[in-house]
Amino acid sequence: MNMKTSDFFVQRLREWGVTRIYGYPGDGINGVLGAIQRANKKGEGIEFIQVRHEEMAAFMAAGHAKLTGEMGVCLSTGGPGATHLLTGLYDAKMDHAPVLAIAGQAEATARGASYQQEMNLDRVFSDVANFVQEAATPAQVRHLIDRGVRIAKAQNGVAVLIIPKDIQDEEWQPPQHVHGFTHSGSGYQRPKVIPYEADLARAAEILNAGKKVAILIGSGARNAAVEVVQAANILGAGVAKALLGKDVLPDDAPFVTGSIGLLGTRPSWELMQNCDTLFMIGSGFPWTEFLPEEGQVRAVQIDIDPAMLGLRYPCEVNLHGDAKETLRALLPLLTHKEDRSWQENIAVQVQAWWKQMEERALAPASPVNPQRVVWEMSPQLPDNAIVTSDSGSCANWFARDYRVKQGQRATLSGGLACMGAAVPYAIAAKFAHPERPVVALVGDGAMQMNNMAELITIQKYWQQWSDGRLIVCVFNNQDLNQVTWEQRVMEGDPRFDATQQLPEVKYAEFAASLGLTGIYVDDPEQLASAWQRALSADRPVVLEVKTDPEVAPLPPHITFKQAKAFMTSMAKGDRGAKQVIKDTASQLFAKKG
Helix, strand or coil, X not given: CCCEHHHHHXXXXXXXXXXXXXECCCHHHHHHHHXXXXXXXXXXXXXXXXXXXXXXXXXXXXXXXXXXXCCEEEEECCCHHHHHCHHHHHHHHHCCCCEEEEEEECCHHHCCCCCCCCCCHHHHCCCCCCEEEECCCHHHHHHHHHHHHHHHHHHCCEEEEEEEHHHHHCECCCCCCCCCCCCCCCCCCCCCCXXXXXXXXXXXXHHHHCCCEEEEECHHHHHHHHHHHHHHHHHCCEEEECHHHCCCCCCCXXXXXXXXXXXXXXXXXXXXXXXXXXXXXXXXXXXXXXXXXXXCCEEEEEECCHHHCCCCCCCCEEEECCHHHHHHHHHHHCCCCCCCHHHHHHHHHHHHHHHHHXXXXXXXXXXXXXXXXXXXXXXXXXXXXXXXXXXXXXXXXXXXXXXXXXXXXXXECCCCCCCCCHHHHHHHHHHHCCCCCEEEEEEHHHXXXXXXXXXXXXXXXXXXXXXXXXXXXXXXXXXCHHHHHHHHHCXXXXXXXXXXXXXXXXXXXXXXXXXXXXXXECCHHHHHHHHHHHHCCCCCEEEEEEECCCCCCCCCCCCHHHHHHHHHHHHCCCCCHHHHHHHHHHHHHCCCC
16 A cells, blocks of 8 residues: 555654644644554554644643753644644744644645635744745655754744645655755754854953853753853852743852843842843843843843844844853853952842742732742742743742742743743643643633633543643632733723623632542632642642732832832722732731741
């Protein structure tokens, strides 16, 4: 029996090392699904994970890429299934995560006829994808796979392969050795990329001249953690972390100031305001108002992507290179600073900040302070835990109250800041690392938007994991809380009930109805034991906490304009004004009892 094009397609993906695909079936991609089934029967297949929605498949592929460094793969039918992939693929694009998306399409013989579910998908995906192509003949498929996968891996981007339904079922035809065909091969090895010695020397001169050096790291520094610590120790520097780089260094290092930005810490704000030299490593942190003012400091940047160099701050030296290899070449050129007062002062500020965070977390609220949810979680997490976060207000507590330990991993939707990523990320984490406990921090808005359905996916697969612990912690405050605070602080408007009020849903009970464990907490004194119970469970858990929506996610500093807008919104009759003022005062002035 001759091989179908879909069988070759699956075989070639296997040759590229693809072992798992997240997706949802449909007639436009059935040929590929049939090939996966045939390969699986031979023991040569690819694991297919059935999700509830194609958007979640793309998020899982992105989460896999972020948490493993490998290319994630997702699949959909054509038409609406393909368009559903877009949000998760944009998340991958904006956070530089390599993802391959496979989409079905109407029959090639019907293209251009306004056929059912026919779309010009190459145009649809043209903005999100580094490479997108629709197959027109079987002989084309080999080089489309080879080129698409290689580009996704090499450029840390998105590749989309569109396979019409009839092409999938046609007999596989290898390219002929004649004019009009191309012959491609598989395989990619990432190169060693380091700058020229002269540029390294220029960078070292700037860093050695600085008396108050601030280092900012992002996810691009993940494989260079040891070298970042060495540079900080030589330079006597403080290290701030963009959110995607939160897990690059543990928070118990005295010179690590934590997250930066609106969701950041005061020590990180002070670090940037008072430094005389800025050293950015693998970070595309977007909010430049949290960096030093232009011209205030000398700056050096390292990034593997030249498009990111000099983009956030005008640097004297832009080093195009891999963070680890570039730092290894740079370290011997750096001079150890004898004066450690800058770094010592940073350590004092960091210690005071964690004390303040504890006081804020333990401050009373109605009924549970959301900061305390993460504060109580943090010390109980095993050293190999993986934590994902939604992009609502819980991201504030993830950023500030979660103290990352050495060996833990953590991520969220960074550049896109999309709601609904935490649970699919967590599911991908469990498939990639079935032996590790995983926690997803999720707002009730994201749960109602799309994450509740993925609890069904968890129920479907959890018994395959060697460690069944996957904890979905839901912050139930019946409010789209991040936007509520943006309305108040950024716009000076009171909370708009019509847009912000969420219906009450019993998340823990829903989990229990699926055969998972459900835990409900509305008493802050029960939080520690609830986390202990969840982390001791033999199966996935939904930990639902009734949190206070009026606890302000205070930025590391509040501008006069923001304070004025906030008070204006209160004066306009915000229904939570009294509780907001009370809770905010409690955060700012409470002392540990």
